[in-house]
Amino acid sequence: MIDTDRFVAVFERELATLRRTRSIWLLALGYFAITVGIGVFSDTSGYVPLTLTLLTPVELLIPALTAAVGYRSVLADRERGETSILQTYPLGPGTYIAGVYCGRLAWTLLVVTVSLLVAALTVSFASPPADVLAEYTGIDSPVYYFRFVVLTAVFAAVILALMVLLSTLVRSARRGIVAALMVVVVVAIGIDLVIVFGVAGGVIGGNILPWYLALSPVSAYRGLVMAYVVSPVAATVVRPASPLMSAISLLLWLVVSLLLAGIAAWSTPSHVMSE
Amino acid sequence: MSDTNQETTTRSDTLLAVKDVSHSFGDVNALDDVSFDISRGSVTAIIGPNGSGKTTLAHIVTGLRRPDSGEIALDASSDRPIGYLPQSPRFRPVFTVEETLQFYADLLFTPVDIDAAMERVGLSDVPDRRVDALSGGMRRLLGLAQSVLGDPSLVILDEPTSGLDPRMTKQIFDIAAGQADDDTAVLLTTHDLSYAANADNVVVLNRGTVIDSGSPAELTARTNTESLAEAFLAMVGTTPTVQTGTGGD
Numbered sequence: 001m002i003d004t005d006r007f008v009a010v011f012e013r014e015l016a017t018l019r020r021t022r023s024i025w026l027l028a029l030g031y032f033a034i035t036v037g038i039g040v041f042s043d044t045s046g047y048v049p050l051t052l053t054l055l056t057p058v059e060l061l062i063p064a065l066t067a068a069v070g071y072r073s074v075l076a077d078r079e080r081g082e083t084s085i086l087q088t089y090p091l092g093p094g095t096y097i098a099g100v101y102c103g104r105l106a107w108t109l110l111v112v113t114v115s116l117l118v119a120a121l122t123v124s125f126a127s128p129p130a131d132v133l134a135e136y137t138g139i140d141s142p143v144y145y146f147r148f149v150v151l152t153a154v155f156a157a158v159i160l161a162l163m164v165l166l167s168t169l170v171r172s173a174r175r176g177i178v179a180a181l182m183v184v185v186v187v188a189i190g191i192d193l194v195i196v197f198g199v200a201g202g203v204i205g206g207n208i209l210p211w212y213l214a215l216s217p218v219s220a221y222r223g224l225v226m227a228y229v230v231s232p233v234a235a236t237v238v239r240p241a242s243p244l245m246s247a248i249s250l251l252l253w254l255v256v257s258l259l260l261a262g263i264a265a266w267s268t269p270s271h272v273m274s275e
Numbered sequence: 276m277s278d279t280n281q282e283t284t285t286r287s288d289t290l291l292a293v294k295d296v297s298h299s300f301g302d303v304n305a306l307d308d309v310s311f312d313i314s315r316g317s318v319t320a321i322i323g324p325n326g327s328g329k330t331t332l333a334h335i336v337t338g339l340r341r342p343d344s345g346e347i348a349l350d351a352s353s354d355r356p357i358g359y360l361p362q363s364p365r366f367r368p369v370f371t372v373e374e375t376l377q378f379y380a381d382l383l384f385t386p387v388d389i390d391a392a393m394e395r396v397g398l399s400d401v402p403d404r405r406v407d408a409l410s411g412g413m414r415r416l417l418g419l420a421q422s423v424l425g426d427p428s429l430v431i432l433d434e435p436t437s438g439l440d441p442r443m444t445k446q447i448f449d450i451a452a453g454q455a456d457d458d459t460a461v462l463l464t465t466h467d468l469s470y471a472a473n474a475d476n477v478v479v480l481n482r483g484t485v486i487d488s489g490s491p492a493e494l495t496a497r498t499n500t501e502s503l504a505e506a507f508l509a510m511v512g513t514t515p516t517v518q519t520g521t522g523g524d
Contacts, residue, residue: 009381013367020369080365084339085421088359089382267339 003095010096014073014103024107027068031061032115039119047145048233050123054116054148055225059218062112062156063184069108070163071180073100074265075170083266093265101164101258105157112156116149144229151228155221158250159187161257162217168264191216213241217253220246287350290315290460291336291429296345298331305331306342306483313429313476318452318461320471322503323480324511329464330362332480333433336462351428354384358427362434364418368407372398372417375406376424383425396420396450412443419447423454430454432463436470444470472503481511 018024038057044050074097077083086096120142166183170176195212198204204212213219223241291313298306305328313319321329334340336347337359349356366375373389380387393399396416401409409417415435422430432451436444448470455461455475465471471491478488487494487510491503498509 006382009378013370013378016374017367017369080367081361081363082366084334084337084361085359085364085379085418086382087339088337088355088357088427089379089425090354090384091382 001092001094002098003090003092006091006095007099007102010091010099011103011106014100015106018069018104018107024069027065028111031065031111032118034061035115036119036122039122044123046140047120047123047142047148048140048230050120051145051148051225051229054119055222058116058152058155059222060188062152063159063188063218065111066108066156066160066163067180067184069104070160071167071170071176072173073104073164074167074261075173075176078171079173087266094262097164097168097258097262097265101161101261104164105160108156108160109153113149113153116152120145140233144233148225148229151221151224154250155217158217158221158254158257161254161261162187165257165261165264168261187217192219195219210242211245214245214249217250220249224250288314290350291462292346292348293332293336294346294348296332296335296342296347298328298335298340298342304483306335309345309480309483309485311478311485311488313460313462315428315458315460316455317475318455318463318473319476319478320474321462321464321478321480322466322468322471322507324515327480328483329480330433331483333431333462333464336429337431349429353426353428355425355427356429358422358424358430360415360418360422360430360432360435362437364414364421366406366414366417368405371403371405372409373402375417376420379421379424385425387424392420392424395423397446412439415439415443415447416450419450423459426459428459430459430461432461434464434466436465436467448473468502468504468507477503479507479510486510 034057035054038054039050042050042053044053074083077086162183163180166179167176170179195204195209195216198212199206199209210223213223219241223246224243226241227243227246289312293312294310296306296309297304309328309332311319321332323329331340335342337357338347339359351357370378372393376389376392380389380392390399390402393402396419398413398416398420401413404413406414406417419432419435422432430451435447435451439447444467448467451461451463452473463474471477473491475490476488477491477494479486479494487497489497491506494503494506494510495501498506500506500509
């Protein structure tokens with residue numbers, strides 16, 4: 001159970017910590033510059049083309065951003081000895097993890113959504129080139145781009161949950177960095193590569209490929225973007241991962257990561273019998 | 276331990292009972308059948324050579340580590356039964372003294388007077404100073420102020436004066452001694468035997484075993500020595516040996 005008052009205390013502490021940390025602002029600035037820069041230099045002429053332009057960079061940037069924000073979220077308290085102190089207060093590990101996660105998530109979502117929304121301002125409304133007209137049959141709309149922003153926020157929430165779990169498991173900052181980099185590589189590329197090899201080796205058949213694609217957070221996210229942002233306006237047939245399975249997959253990654261983080265946050269439950 | 280329902284009429288004088296606690300790290304026995312009691316209002320010092328199991332014992336009593344066997348019984352009912360100060364505590368550097376204490380106070384169910392907590396440890400002049408601008412001694416005082424928030428029944432201080440100058444050491448021991456009253460007991464691990472001699476009780480650990488315990492006067496009398504430091508050397512010997520335990524003492 002989450003205790004509201006103690007959750008708010010931890011949540012506000014996380015937000016204040018991020019707000020006062022210079023490197024976090026530099027990170028936000030970098031993410032903003034890259035995202036908006038891609039929008040500016042790609043000179044896209046529609047919201048859906050911009051989505052497709054941003055999709056692959058975002059698949060890499062979100063794991064990198066959440067790794068930087070999340071890998072020390074719990075580890076830093078443990079390294080300072082504050083986790084030991086926190087366990088002597090009436091604060092459950094679930095409430096602690098919820099507060100840490102939501103505080104970091106609030107900041108992450110602010111950076112991600114503001115960057116994507118500003119990038120949307122770079123869309124050119126001049127007449128698109130003929131090849132663009134040939135690729136899209138439907139009416140381009142900011143609604144589709146808004147869907148992309150929402151799905152990207154969900155993707156960021158899932159990967160951040162993974163990073164918070166990682167932060168509860170590692171025992172040193174160095175191992176935390178290595179583990180975070182491994183998670184970024186595995187999430188961004190690794191699982192997709194395994195699926196590609198599975199398809200190439202004939203282990204994964206074409207009919208069940210959309211189901212397998214939903215297993216990876218990145219593929220699930222990409223599948224949902226294809227299904228709800230690109231497919232409605234694309235002239236060519238887009239065959240994404242199963243939308244339902246993708247949504248369930250992302251939900252499971254999120255919930256299981258946070259549950260495991262809650263279990264692992266206090267390494268040992270108190271055994272002292274207090275009357 | 277006394278029954279909570281009978282607390283007002285038959286409350287035991289014993290606040291904490293440690294009974295036959297053993298703990299090992301792999302093949303290394305950190306603690307072996309450790310037993311002792313702590314009375315309300317007392318200051319108990321756990322002393323022992325490096326690696327004798329002091330920090331492991333502090334972790335187990337605090338509830339941070341589960342013993343392999345044995346029991347810990349604490350007769351306390353407050354929303355924070357145990358206050359804890361780890362070795363060399365550090366706090367988030369971007370917060371001030373007051374903000375740090377306020378965060379911990381917000382975790383308690385009952386309101387806490389932060390100003391009084393800062394006054395008690397001598398930090399009332401620097402409420403707005405950031406943690407990263409505090410000296411090592413002031414950080415220890417901040418940790419001490421945190422350890423007594425919520426009026427815990429038992430305050431555990433793990434080597435609270437290691438690495439501090441004599442003046443700061445005296446201040447911290449004075450504050451710790453002042454914290455012990457009718458409802459609160461203090462348990463501290465230390466290498467500072469001159470101040471441990473002021474404790475009500477001393478538990479001597481060596482190789483994870485309690486080799487003696489009692490008041491400082493009792494220990495010196497039993498070893499026919501004149502000071503706790505001499506008594507300590509008489510009990511554990513003067514030749515350093517490889518001791519048991521990992522992760523601190």
